[in-house]
Amino acid sequence: MLAAAGQGRPYRGSWAAAGLGIILFLAGLAGAALGPPGLRWQLGTAGCFLGAFLFVVLGPRGAGLEGTGLPRQFYRTLDGLLGDLKLEGHGIYIAAGTQPGLRADRVFVPEGHEVTNLTATLDEATFVYGGPKGGVALDPPGRALLDAHEERIGARIGHAPLGELPVLLQDLSDGERLLKELSLRRSGDTIAARYRPGRYGVLCRQMQEDHPQLSRQLGCPTCSAIVLAVARATGRPVRIVSVGERQDEITLSLEVLP
Amino acid sequence: MRSEEVLGLAMAVWTSLLLLVVPAGSADVFVILLLIGLLVARALVGPYAAAGTNVRVDAFIALGLVVFAVFVVRRVYDVLTT
Numbered sequence: 001m002l003a004a005a006g007q008g009r010p011y012r013g014s015w016a017a018a019g020l021g022i023i024l025f026l027a028g029l030a031g032a033a034l035g036p037p038g039l040r041w042q043l044g045t046a047g048c049f050l051g052a053f054l055f056v057v058l059g060p061r062g063a064g065l066e067g068t069g070l071p072r073q074f075y076r077t078l079d080g081l082l083g084d085l086k087l088e089g090h091g092i093y094i095a096a097g098t099q100p101g102l103r104a105d106r107v108f109v110p111e112g113h114e115v116t117n118l119t120a121t122l123d124e125a126t127f128v129y130g131g132p133k134g135g136v137a138l139d140p141p142g143r144a145l146l147d148a149h150e151e152r153i154g155a156r157i158g159h160a161p162l163g164e165l166p167v168l169l170q171d172l173s174d175g176e177r178l179l180k181e182l183s184l185r186r187s188g189d190t191i192a193a194r195y196r197p198g199r200y201g202v203l204c205r206q207m208q209e210d211h212p213q214l215s216r217q218l219g220c221p222t223c224s225a226i227v228l229a230v231a232r233a234t235g236r237p238v239r240i241v242s243v244g245e246r247q248d249e250i251t252l253s254l255e256v257l258p
Numbered sequence: 259m260r261s262e263e264v265l266g267l268a269m270a271v272w273t274s275l276l277l278l279v280v281p282a283g284s285a286d287v288f289v290i291l292l293l294i295g296l297l298v299a300r301a302l303v304g305p306y307a308a309a310g311t312n313v314r315v316d317a318f319i320a321l322g323l324v325v326f327a328v329f330v331v332r333r334v335y336d337v338l339t340t
Contacts, residue, residue, distance in 0.1 A: 036282070038282030038283045042277060042282070042288045
């Protein structure tokens with residue numbers, strides 16, 4: 001799933017399932033018209049329902065969302081893990097190469113809300129427990145999306161001016177367009193980001209409902225891609241202050257750290 | 259096997275089973291049992307499926323509930339007019 005997104009290929013689902021769905025639907029219609037008198041309704045209903053179900057759920061568009069970050073089960077597991085470890089700090093996105101020895105993008109979830117020092121050893125999924133440096137460093141959920149997007153547009157976001165990010169990210173997609181009307185406003189070290197989610201904006205809203213803590217710590221895959229893009233563009237760690245929704249817009253408040 | 263494939267396979271098996279078990283002429287019973295199967299499958303597989311898949315399955319459930327409501331209204335009407 002992530003590999004497909006990382007290679008810039010939207011996950012397309014199964015054309016075979018879509019074809020089978022169409023055949024079953026037509027068979028259902030035929031059954032309703034030509035079947036034994038007592039069974040026509042049942043044959044028609046069964047065929048049409050199953051055909052439509054397979055086409056919609058398993059067909060190309062139905063499966064297109066699997067490449068959007070990670071499935072819900074992952075977030076349930078991660079939410080449980082961070083809760084069990086009592087890591088309550090908001091995620092800090094760090095772009096590769098912006099910290100000594102850091103070769104990959106990371107999101108650091110600290111133990112507390114005050115982070116005095118980012119640990120230097122963040123390359124692997126580092127877990128440092130206890131003290132002011134406690135926390136866990138993870139692969140950002142939106143990294144694969146952002147990498148695939150950079151490959152698609154043929155441009156690197158690293159060190160791009162912040163004002164250009166809305167243009168660079170406007171076609172962020174995973175088979176389906178993920179956001180519209182992204183705006184970024186910087187005031188000192190605070191950045192306010194807003195965007196209208198694409199057709200499947202339900203992902204962000206569902207995450208805010210199902211996992212509010214995780215939503216603040218990591219953000220949904222689209223939010224994660226945006227925050228990581230800001231981290232790459234500014235070359236500095238970026239902390240998520242808040243994630244919310246207002247009038248069909250997803251709002252992010254970010255803090256650029258020294 | 260992806261969760262969506264499990265869902266599709268489960269509904270295919272359940273629909274086939276209903277075709278064999280439900281007596282001929284009981285289309286309303288067939289539809290209601292189909293809806294119940296879909297609700298159970300959604301409850302079991304939903305947490306593991308992508309959000310967009312759940313949205314699509316919910317659309318089928320909504321349609322099934324509308325059909326169920328029609329059956330209920332029709333049955334109530336029959337009872338009241340006899």
